[in-house]
Amino acid sequence: MQVKIIGGHGGVTKNYSATSYLIDDSLLIDAGSVASGLDIEDQLKIDHILISHSHLDHTKDLAFLCDNCFGLKDKAFEVYSHSSVKKVIKDHLFNDTVWPDFSVLPNAQKPTITFNAIPAEKELKLGEYTIMPVHVEHPGDAMGFIVEKDDVAVLFTQDTKATDRIWEVGKKYKNLKAIFTEVSFPNKLQNVADISDHHTPATIKEEIKKMPGEVPIYLGHLKPNYQEELIQEITDLGENRLHILYADDVRFHFN
Numbered sequence: 424m425q426v427k428i429i430g431g432h433g434g435v436t437k438n439y440s441a442t443s444y445l446i447d448d449s450l451l452i453d454a455g456s457v458a459s460g461l462d463i464e465d466q467l468k469i470d471h472i473l474i475s476h477s478h479l480d481h482t483k484d485l486a487f488l489c490d491n492c493f494g495l496k497d498k499a500f501e502v503y504s505h506s507s508v509k510k511v512i513k514d515h516l517f518n519d520t521v522w523p524d525f526s527v528l529p530n531a532q533k534p535t536i537t538f539n540a541i542p543a544e545k546e547l548k549l550g551e552y553t554i555m556p557v558h559v560e561h562p563g564d565a566m567g568f569i570v571e572k573d574d575v576a577v578l579f580t581q582d583t584k585a586t587d588r589i590w591e592v593g594k595k596y597k598n599l600k601a602i603f604t605e606v607s608f609p610n611k612l613q614n615v616a617d618i619s620d621h622h623t624p625a626t627i628k629e630e631i632k633k634m635p636g637e638v639p640i641y642l643g644h645l646k647p648n649y650q651e652e653l654i655q656e657i658t659d660l661g662e663n664r665l666h667i668l669y670a671d672d673v674r675f676h677f678n
Contacts, residue, residue, distance in 0.1 A: 424446060424570075424678070426577060426603070427674045428674070429461060430455050430459075431671055432643070432644065433480065433643075434648070441455025441484075443484065445461070446572075449469055451471070452473045453481040458490075466491055467492055467495055467496050469488075470498075470501065471552075473504070474512070476563045477507075492535065499533075499534050544557060553571040555569040555592060559583035560584045560585060561621075567581055571596070577603070579603045580602070580604040581603075582605055583605065601640075601675070602641065603641045604622070604630075604643075605642065606624055607646055610625045623656075624653065628662070639666060645667070645668070645669065650669060
């Protein structure tokens with residue numbers, strides 16, 4: 424399984440892109456930077472899109488993805504999210520006011536994008552992938568995803584503060600090869616992290632104790648304005664299995 428970090432940051436500025444992870448060219452997790460980070464030819468290869476929650480840095484490029492690929496793709500982008508997330512995206516983004524409703528364009532019978540509601544902890548089959556959505560602690564019915572293909576499973580929590588259930592479920596996967604999770608704010612902004620349901624290096628240190636053991640952990644969603652401080656504080660933890668997603672447009676292979 425290949426995981427390409429199109430964008431792995433918790434903000435947007437020059438050289439820093441919002442969250443979009445692409446698996447094997449066809450399965451996308453979150454759409455914060457998919458349109459700006461891929462050329463149109465690669466955007467057209469995407470079939471399925473998992474949306475963890477409705478926040479703008481995880482959804483905004485759905486709009487531009489549809490615009491870029493309109494009339495060029497022979498089937499709709501299939502989006503999967505919790506029902507409440509689906510409603511927010513439909514009501515506040517694809518609403519014919521903020522952006523055209525590409526779920527009925529060019530027509531309802533052949534739309535550019537289709538939205539599907541999925542419940543937590545019910546297995547979802549998408550081609551050669553098996554997906555397990557699990558609720559995490561972040562606003563708006565946020566979910567993480569465990570993605571399994573052949574004998575490889577990778578766990579993605581996306582945005583979350585301290586959580587429990589996804590680690591309990593993750594420990595059941597004997598073929599788990601990697602964990603992608605988040606650290607957004609430096610320790611001095613612990614109060615901001617608490618209010619916004621995000622991690623600091625201090626809280627991720629405690630969270631690691633709950634995670635499946637001996638699995639590499641990739642930390643993303645670093646806020647660009649605090650990246651250097653975050654890198655230092657994460658490094659100071661001295662945890663050998665931590666890897667920092669300080670750069671975008673990188674690939675990881677798991678087998």
